[in-house]
Amino acid sequence: SGCLRSLFYLHNELGNIYTHGLALLGFLVLLPMTMPWGQLGKDGWLGGTHCVACLAPPAGSVLYHLFMCHQGGSAVYTRLLALDMCGVCLVNTLEPLTSQPSPEHVRRCPVGA
Numbered sequence: 229s230g231c232l233r234s235l236f237y238l239h240n241e242l243g244n245i246y247t248h249g250l251a252l253l254g255f256l257v258l259l260p261m262t263m264p265w266g267q268l269g270k271d272g273w274l275g276g277t278h279c280v281a282c283l284a285p286p287a288g289s290v291l292y293h294l295f296m297c298h299q300g301g302s303a304v305y306t307r308l309l310a311l312d313m314c315g316v317c318l319v320n321t322l323e324p325l326t327s328q329p330s331p332e333h334v335r336r337c338p339v340g341a
Contacts (some may be wrong), residue, residue: 231295244293252286259283281322288315 235245259282268275292312297302 231298234294234297240298245290248286248289248293252290252337254283255286277322281319284315286315288312317338334340 234242259279263275263278265275288311292308295303295308298308
């Protein structure tokens with residue numbers, strides 16, 4: 229409960245918590261509205277992969293920066309840090325799968341561009 233109460237006073241991690249938290253809220257609100265769900269096919273794995281790649285980094289970061297001072301000590305800290313780094317890893321490995329150029333883009337681009 230002390231970690232959650234820290235949201236309401238000034239400390240050195242507050243900027244990380246709020247900036248990544250706002251990004252997470254923005255993704256949660258805007259992502260479902262901006263995804264071209266009808267163009268993703270029947271199974272939707274590409275849309276799901278894109279959502280995970282967008283949501284994992286800010287979610288992991290908020291949890292890490294909010295609960296890093298938990299009384300559980302180094303075991304909790306290590307797990308939270310791994311979760312934060314997992315989000316960074318997911319965005320770097322999953323996002324390239326979901327950001328392939330469209331066929332229209334390929335046709336418009338000159339060779340070598």
